[in-house]
Amino acid sequence: xxxxxxxxxxxxxxAVLAVDLLIVGRRPHEPSMKESGGWVAFYVALAxxxxxxIWIFAGGQPAAEFYTGWLTExxxxxxxxxxxxxxxxxxxxxxxxxxKVLLIGIVLALLMRGAFIAAGAALIxxxxxxxxxxxxxxxxxxxxxxxxxxxxxxxxxxxxxxxWAKRALPVSSTFGDGRMMTVTETGNRLFTPMLIVMIAIGxxxxxxxxxxxxxxxxxxxxxxLVFTANVFALMGxxxxxxxxxxxxxxxxxxxxxxxxxxxxxxxxxFLEALHTNTIPFINGGHGVHWAPExxxxxxxxxxxxxxxxxxxxxxxxxxxxxxxxxxxxNH
Numbered sequence: 001x002x003x004x005x006x007x008x009x010x011x012x013x014x015a016v017l018a019v020d021l022l023i024v025g026r027r028p029h030e031p032s033m034k035e036s037g038g039w040v041a042f043y044v045a046l047a048x049x050x051x052x053x054i055w056i057f058a059g060g061q062p063a064a065e066f067y068t069g070w071l072t073e074x075x076x077x078x079x080x081x082x083x084x085x086x087x088x089x090x091x092x093x094x095x096x097x098x099x100k101v102l103l104i105g106i107v108l109a110l111l112m113r114g115a116f117i118a119a120g121a122a123l124i125x126x127x128x129x130x131x132x133x134x135x136x137x138x139x140x141x142x143x144x145x146x147x148x149x150x151x152x153x154x155x156x157x158x159x160x161x162x163x164w165a166k167r168a169l170p171v172s173s174t175f176g177d178g179r180m181m182t183v184t185e186t187g188n189r190l191f192t193p194m195l196i197v198m199i200a201i202g203x204x205x206x207x208x209x210x211x212x213x214x215x216x217x218x219x220x221x222x223x224x225l226v227f228t229a230n231v232f233a234l235m236g237x238x239x240x241x242x243x244x245x246x247x248x249x250x251x252x253x254x255x256x257x258x259x260x261x262x263x264x265x266x267x268x269x270f271l272e273a274l275h276t277n278t279i280p281f282i283n284g285g286h287g288v289h290w291a292p293e294x295x296x297x298x299x300x301x302x303x304x305x306x307x308x309x310x311x312x313x314x315x316x317x318x319x320x321x322x323x324x325x326x327x328x329x330n331h
Contacts, residue, residue, distance in 0.1 A: 006224065013231055017107060031099065036243035043236030050232065054225075061296065065220035066229055068300040072219060072261060073233035075307050076212050078251075079258055080204075081241050087200045091193055097178040101194075102238040105201040112205050113230045116213040121223040131273035134214035138266030141211050145259040162200050171196065211262070218265035218272075219299060250318035257310025261303050268294050 031039075047070055055063035084105065088098055123130045158166075165171075172190040176182045180195045216226050274282070274291040 009224075009228065013110075016235065017110075031239060031242050033243060036239040039239035040236050040243055043232070043239075046235070047232035050228065062220075062222065062225060064296045064300060065222070066225050068296060068303060069216045069219045069225060069229035070232050071300070071307075072215055072265070072303055073212055073229050075258060075261065075303075076208070076215065077233050077237050078240070078244075079254060080208050081237070081244065083204055084201065084241065087197065087204065091197050091200070093193075093197055094175055097175060097194070098241075099238060100178055101197055101201060102241055104198060105205060106234050106237055108202045109205040109208065109234055110231065112209045113213060113234075114227065116209045117223055117226050117230070120213050120217055121221075121226070124217065124221060128276040129273065129279050131218075131269045131276070132279075134217060135266045135269035135273060138211075138214055138218065138262045138269065142259040142261075142263035142266060145255045145262065158200070159203055161203055162196060165196055165199050169195070214269070215262060215265050218269040219296070251311065251314045252317055253310045253314040257307050260306045260310075264299075264302055264306070268299065 051063050051066045051070070054066050084102065087093075088101060093101055120130075170188075170190050172182050172184075172192050175192055175194055178192075178194055180192060180198070182190055182192050184190060212230070213226070216229055220226060220229075271291045271294065275289070275293065
C-alpha cells in the first residue's frame with residue numbers, strides 16, 4: 001500500500017480514538033444495552049464497508065483476506081474479554097470506570113500490535129522460515145486453549161510486574177475519580193488501584209498480541225491488511241464488553257472453537273512454509289510442491305463454520321444447564 005493510504009488510515013484511526021476518549025473522559029458511565037448495541041453495530045458496519053472498499057479498489061482476494069483476518073482477530077478479541085472481565089472483578093473496578101479501563105487497554109493493544117506487525121512483516125520479508133515458528137507457536141497455543149477449556153481454568157494469574165507494583169508502590173485503598181494518582185488529606189501522593197489495573201491490562205495485551213499477530217499473518221502477508229484487521233477487531237470492543245455482559249459466561253465452548261481455528265491457521269502456515277522452504281535439511285533447501293495450498297475462501301468458510309458451531313453449541317449447553325438448575329430448584 002502507498003504511503004498516503006497509510007497516512008489517511010492512521011489519521012482516521014486517531015480521529016475515532018479521539019472521539020472515544022472525549023466521550024469517556026467527559027462522561028464516565030456504564031453504557032446501556034441500547035448505546036452499546038448501537039456502537040457495536042456501527043463498528044461492524046464500518047469494517048464491512050472498509051472490506052467492500054478494498055474489494056472495489058484492490059480486488060476480491062485482498063478483501064477476502066481482510067474479512068477472514070478481521071473475523072479471526074474479532075473472535076480472539078471476544079475471548080480476551082473474559083480476561084478483562086476477570087481483571088476488573090479481581091481489582092473491584094467500579095462499573096462507571098470500566099469504560100476508561102477498556103479504552104486505555106484498547107489503545108495499549110493497538111500500540112503493541114502495531115509494533116508486533118512491523119517486526120513480523122520485517123522478519124517475513126527477510127526469512128521465510130519464520131512461518132515454521134509461527135505455525136508451531138499457533139499449534140502450541142491451540143493445545144493450551146484446549147487444555148484451558150477442559151480444565152475450565154479461565155482465571156487470571158498475577159504476573160511478576162503486577163506483584164512487584166502492589167508490593168513496592170504506595171497505593172491507596174480507593175479508585176477515587178479514576179486517575180492514576182491521588183493526594184491524601186495530609187498532602188501525601190499515592191497511586192490508585194487504577195495503576196495496578198493498567199499494568200494488568202497492558203501485560204495481558206502483550207500476551208494477546210503474541211497469539212493474534214502470528215494468526216493473522218497466517219491469513220495475509222500484507223502489513224496494511226494485518227493492521228486494519230486488528231484495528232477493526234479492537235474498535236467497538238469496549239462497547240461489546242457491556243453488550244455481551246453475562247453472555248460471555250455462556251460461551252462455554254468458545255475456547256474449543258478458537259483452539260480449532262488457531263490449529264488450522266498453524267497448519268496452514270506450516271504448509272505455506274513448506275512451499276517457500278529454504279532450510280537445507282528439509283527437501284534439500286527447496287520448496288515442497290506436494291504440500292496442498294489452502295485458498296482464502298476455504299479458510300474463511302472453515303473459520304466461520306467452526307466459530308458458528310462453537311457458539312451455537314455453547315448457547316444450547318448453557319440453556320440446558322439453566323433449565324436443569326431451575327428444575328432442581330423447583331424440586
